[in-house]
Amino acid sequence: MAKSRTSSAAAAPAASESTGVRVLKKYPNRRLYDTRHSSYITLADVKQMVLAGEDFEVRDAKTGEDLTRSILLQIILEEETAGVPMFSSQTLAQIIRFYGHAMQGMMGAYLEKNLQTFVELQNRLAEQTKGLYDPKNFTPEMWTQFLSGQAPLMQGLMGNYLEQSKNLFVQMQKQMLEQSAAMFPGFPSKKS
Structure with missing residues (x-):
């Protein structure tokens, strides 16, 4: 917005x-x-x-x-x-625990980037399956071809999503280490 x-x-x-x-x-x-x-x-x-x-x-x-x-x-x-909630009580409790925590700003950015990545993956999948919605194109051969390509496609999409999520988390850890080193200059820190 x-x-x-x-x-x-x-x-x-x-x-x-x-x-x-x-x-x-x-x-x-x-x-x-x-x-x-x-x-x-x-x-x-x-x-x-x-x-x-x-x-x-x-x-x-x-x-x-x-x-x-x-x-x-x-x-x-x-x-x-109303209906089926998206967040479990445990998830909501974890989110609440980040308020006031040093990681609050980074967690918000992490969740936002993760959601953006998920939406991008969803859009790519929708784009690749667009032809299936047209009844003229919906033939048994097309359906067979679509199903045979789904396993590698989903594997690739989820692999990309997990890799991006991991990279975001590693960035968040690096920022936290840098902030810790700045706050406590004499404290030993392990940098990756």
Whole structure:
């Protein structure tokens, strides 16, 4: 989501009009107002905007404060409590433990890069299987060819994903060692 750093509510719409970012204003009564369509919307509407890949930002109607993260977290909470959750209690507890920890910033970057890598792999797989959705192209020969290529393809995609994940973790460890060495110059550190 693109977000501009404006301090007043009046400046937010002008900045967003030039960037194409859709501005939603949040009022004290917890209602969201879509400035582009001049109407009130719900969290379900905001979720649809996210699914559509639309750039938007949520601003406090009075102060202009950026509330986008807060609204996105509300959507995640609703998704986690309805249906099948994505995060186990153990995973959520581990995430909470990183708040206030020296690794908090690095863990956020690690999770973000990992998610980006996963989405890229998913897009590549979708691109490679695009022809299967067209009934004209869906022949028994094509299906056989597709299935025979899946094992190596999946192996390659997962191998790339795991390798990138490992590299991100190694970078995170290296940064932690460098920060430790800077904080404690006399303390012996092992550099890789």
